[in-house]
């Protein structure tokens with residue numbers, strides 16, 4: 001992770017911190033998500049990885065399990081924080097002082113949904129903007145559901161998720 005240069009605290013004549021929210025269900029976090037966070041750290045001083053509620057999904061992992069798996073991906077980092085909201089993403093962004101929402105795009109098929117989400121968020125709160133980052137080519141085929149399905153059928157998921165996530169999936173499906 002490119003985490004070597006933590007931002008200095010904002011003083012009177014310094015730029016304010018650029019804080020971004022990276023929301024998602026993270027059921028579980030994958031190497032594709034981590035790729036987006038690492039790219040985001042090149043653009044923002046701090047990223048708040050935010051577990052949010054998608055009412056159409058019933059997560060396999062509890063909220064605490066998902067938060068813990070995310071935290072363990074970034075030990076000791078003062079540039080990656082982990083949060084949770086069951087409300088509007090834009091409200092949480094304002095509450096946390098974040099000016100930007102990060103979303104990852106994997107393929108054209110993601111665009112329609114992401115476009116609607118970004119426009120709705122902009123309609124709800126104009127001061128918060130959405131930035132799309134391309135997922136690295138290696139991770140373009142990954143989704144949390146795909147990984148859960150593979151793990152459920154005892155498929156090999158090594159290298160697609162961090163080791164502690166792989167172990168957590170194996171435990172769920174033993």
Ligand code: COA
Nearest residue numbers: 023024025026032033052054088089104120135143144145
């Ligand atoms: N690498 C791997 N997978 C990726 C990925 C990447 N870079 N980018 C996206 N994905 C996958 C996720 O794993 C997930 O897979 P799954 O569907 O198999 O679980 C899927 O793409 C997208 O899921 P996610 O990023 O978790 O978003 P979501 O659609 O589940 O939820 C919320 C998006 C939570 C941010 C959205 O529902 C939300 O904003 N909710 C809060 C309520 C709110 O503010 N509503 C108003 C907005 S209109």
